[in-house]
Amino acid sequence: xxxxxxxxxxYEVFERKGPGQVVSHYCPGCxxxxxxxxxASVIDELGIQDQTVFCSPVGCSVFGYYxxxxxxxxxxxxxxxxxxxxxxxxxxxxxxISYQGDGDLAGIGLAEIVHAANRGENITVFFINNAxxxxxxxxxxxxxxVGIETPTCPYGRxxxxxxxxxxxxxxxxxxxxxxxxxRVSLAGPAKTVKARxxxxxxxxxxxxxxxxxxxxxxxxxxxxxxxxxxxARQWMxxxxxxxxxxGVYVDSIGEKQHSRPPxxxxxxxxxxxxxxxxxxxxxxxxFASFDLPPIEPSAPLDHxxxxxIAGFGGQGVMSAGVLIANCxxxxxxxxxxxxxxxxxxxxxxxxxxxxxxxxxIGAPVVDxxxxxxxxxRPSIDTFASTVAxxxxxxxxxxxxxxxxxxxxxxxxxxxxxxxxxxxGFIQGANVVMVAIFAxxxxxxxxETVKKILPASLKRSEFVEINLELIDAAAEFLDTAVIAxxxxxxxx
Numbered sequence: 387x388x389x390x391x392x393x394x395x396x397y398e399v400f401e402r403k404g405p406g407q408v409v410s411h412y413c414p415g416c417x418x419x420x421x422x423x424x425x426a427s428v429i430d431e432l433g434i435q436d437q438t439v440f441c442s443p444v445g446c447s448v449f450g451y452y453x454x455x456x457x458x459x460x461x462x463x464x465x466x467x468x469x470x471x472x473x474x475x476x477x478x479x480x481x482x483i484s485y486q487g488d489g490d491l492a493g494i495g496l497a498e499i500v501h502a503a504n505r506g507e508n509i510t511v512f513f514i515n516n517a518x519x520x521x522x523x524x525x526x527x528x529x530x531x532v533g534i535e536t537p538t539c540p541y542g543r544x545x546x547x548x549x550x551x552x553x554x555x556x557x558x559x560x561x562x563x564x565x566x567x568x569r570v571s572l573a574g575p576a577k578t579v580k581a582r583x584x585x586x587x588x589x590x591x592x593x594x595x596x597x598x599x600x601x602x603x604x605x606x607x608x609x610x611x612x613x614x615x616x617x618a619r620q621w622m623x624x625x626x627x628x629x630x631x632x633g634v635y636v637d638s639i640g641e642k643q644h645s646r647p648p649x650x651x652x653x654x655x656x657x658x659x660x661x662x663x664x665x666x667x668x669x670x671x672x673f674a675s676f677d678l679p680p681i682e683p684s685a686p687l688d689h690x691x692x693x694x695i696a697g698f699g700g701q702g703v704m705s706a707g708v709l710i711a712n713c714x715x716x717x718x719x720x721x722x723x724x725x726x727x728x729x730x731x732x733x734x735x736x737x738x739x740x741x742x743x744x745x746x747i748g749a750p751v752v753d754x755x756x757x758x759x760x761x762x763r764p765s766i767d768t769f770a771s772t773v774a775x776x777x778x779x780x781x782x783x784x785x786x787x788x789x790x791x792x793x794x795x796x797x798x799x800x801x802x803x804x805x806x807x808x809x810g811f812i813q814g815a816n817v818v819m820v821a822i823f824a825x826x827x828x829x830x831x832x833e834t835v836k837k838i839l840p841a842s843l844k845r846s847e848f849v850e851i852n853l854e855l856i857d858a859a860a861e862f863l864d865t866a867v868i869a870x871x872x873x874x875x876x877x
Contacts, residue, residue: 393426393429394430395425395426395454395455396422396426396454400452402449402452402453410422410453412446413608413609414609414615415615416446416520416605416607416608416609417603418447418514418605420572421512424582425485425512425585426453427582428582428586428589429589431586432586432590432593434589434593435455435456437479437481438454438480438482439457439470439473439477439480440454440483440485441458441459441461441469441470441473441482442458442461442466443463443464443465443466443486444462444463444521445487445490446521447487448460450485459473463490463495464490464493464494464498466484466490466495466498467495467499467501467502467507468502470482470502471502471505471507476746476748481592481593482592483510484511485511486499486511486514487520487521488514488515488517488527488528488529488554491554492513492529492554493528499511499554499558500561503558503561503564503598503600504562506598507597507598508592508596508597508598509598509599510588510591511598511599512585512588513554513600513601514605515603515604515605516604516605517531517551517626518536520609524536524537524610524611525538526538526539528551528552529551529630530543531543531625531626532544532545551629551630553630554600555568555569555600556635558600558635558636559636563598564600564636565596565598565599566587566591566636566638567600567601567634567636567637568587568588568600568637569630569632569633569635570584570604570632571603571604571623571626571627572604572606572619572622573606573620573623573626573627574619577632581603584601587599588601597638602630604622604626604627604630606618606619681716681717681837682717682833684718686744687742687743687744690745690747690756691741691756691757691829692739692741692752692754692756692774693707693739693757693758693823693829694737694738694755694758694769695707695710695737695740695819696735696737696759696760696761696762696764696765696769697782697816698761699727699735701815702814702815702817703736703738703816704727704736705816706738706759707725707738708723708842709835710742710820710823710830711723711742712842713824713831714829714830716834716837717831719742719743720744720745720746720747721741721747722739722740722747722750723738723740723750724738724739724751725737726738726739737765739751739755740752742829754773755769755777756773757773757777757779757823757829758778758779758781759819759820760779760780760790761781761785761815762786763785763786773792775795776795777796778797778798778827779795779796779797779798780798780822780823780826781799782803782815783800783801784802784804784807785803796826798822798866800818800822800862800866802816802819802859805818805859805862809855810851811848811851811852811855814848814851817839817856818856818859821835821860822859822863825859825863826863832856836853839852839853
């Protein structure tokens with residue numbers, strides 16, 4: 387039996403440091419490597435590697451996906467519990483881990499962790515508390531002890547201006563829903579062994595579908611503490627552990643607990659989440675409040691349609707995406723809409739990702755669109771090369787004056803702005819493009835577009851002119867020359 391082998395939950399090499407490297411990017415003496423080893427070894431022991439999804443938000447551990455040979459999601463700063471919640475509710479058999487530092491969890495993402503814990507989400511959170519913002523240079527974190535000097539509190543953390551360090555285990559323990567909360571330490575070998583037991587217990591809680599588990603791990607940061615690794619571990623014993631007492635704060639399985647408010651047993655045992663039915667009626671019901679003509683269910687799609695709509699801010703990129711998604715939902719399809727835009731109110735870059743499918747949509751991100759709707763030249767420059775072979779590229783030739791070509795795609799030049807201008811409503815160029823999309827791809831019906839449009843517009847006086855633009859788009863398409871993916875043309 388090999389007792390100290392590298393866990394198989396780790397990759398053989400760690401490409402973050404370059405091809406063939408076998409060491410991590412963490413600083414000498416850092417506790418993250420130890421914590422990673424504990425988590426990976428327990429994943430091996432429980433046989434859950436193929437089920438595990440590791441959520442890494444911004445922080446020193448943001449590159450967890452370079453180390454863990456599991457499912458991985460890189461999350462926005464502080465948002466790992468929200469991402470984990472989405473994973474939990476969509477992947478019922480997955481083991482979902484949120485691995486977060488103290489600045490990320492107790493500062494940037496305090497709301498996310500508290501509400502995930504309060505809902506009792508069946509996820510496991512490993513909270514690495516090194517009392518500092520490690521990745522960005524050692525600034526004061528929510529857990530920094532009073533009196534400690536950092537670049538953002540050069541005279542020491544002051545209780546009068548900065549408050550006391552936040553005690554996350556105690557805070558989570560005040561909630562009714564969590565089933566297991568413990569604080570452990572990496573200050574020495576014996577404590578590290580005990581930390582591994584806590585990691586195993588937390589993941590076992592999730593595996594047995596008991597609910598929310600939370601392990602706070604006191605961890606050294608020698609570089610930012612300006613100590614040697616040995617000094618850092620002694621400082622943990624002398625300073626951190628008295629401030630953050632080790633021990634079990636919640637254990638509904640029956641072990642000894644620190645004091646916490648009495649539970650309402652009836653509330654604790656209530657189911658935490660009931661999945662919503664995803665049949666077509668649930669989607670079409672969303673439009674029941676609108677006085678709309680009947681909408682016919684659409685024929686099955688032969689593939690998932692991934693749409694990228696891009697242009698300047700003010701060109702109706704976002705509303706075009708919403709219109710397509712609303713039409714797809716009204717026809718009983720699964721759909722998602724994800725906006726992305728710069729800080730400018732008008733004139734900046736903007737794009738929307740829309741997915742239309744008959745199957746469950748795993749994620750709303752569109753990296754390789756099957757359809758690109760480009761409203762301007764920068765959108766062509768940015769996204770034309772990303773369109774999947776065999777896809778469709780529709781661009782606004784009123785603005786993009788030079789010819790756009792892709793030999794392996796269907797390319798359609800639509801003078802959308804000119805068509806809208808001729809009707810006296812330049813703002814409707816986006817509706818022209820949506821109509822062309824509907825008629826070309828048949829992902830949604832143009833008749834559905836006409837029916838959903840009144841519910842999508844904020845001002846009813848613009849309904850008629852937009853309906854006229856849809857008819858004008860149809861007239862254009864009847865005579866358009868389209869470059870097809872086999873390098874031919876069709877009318």
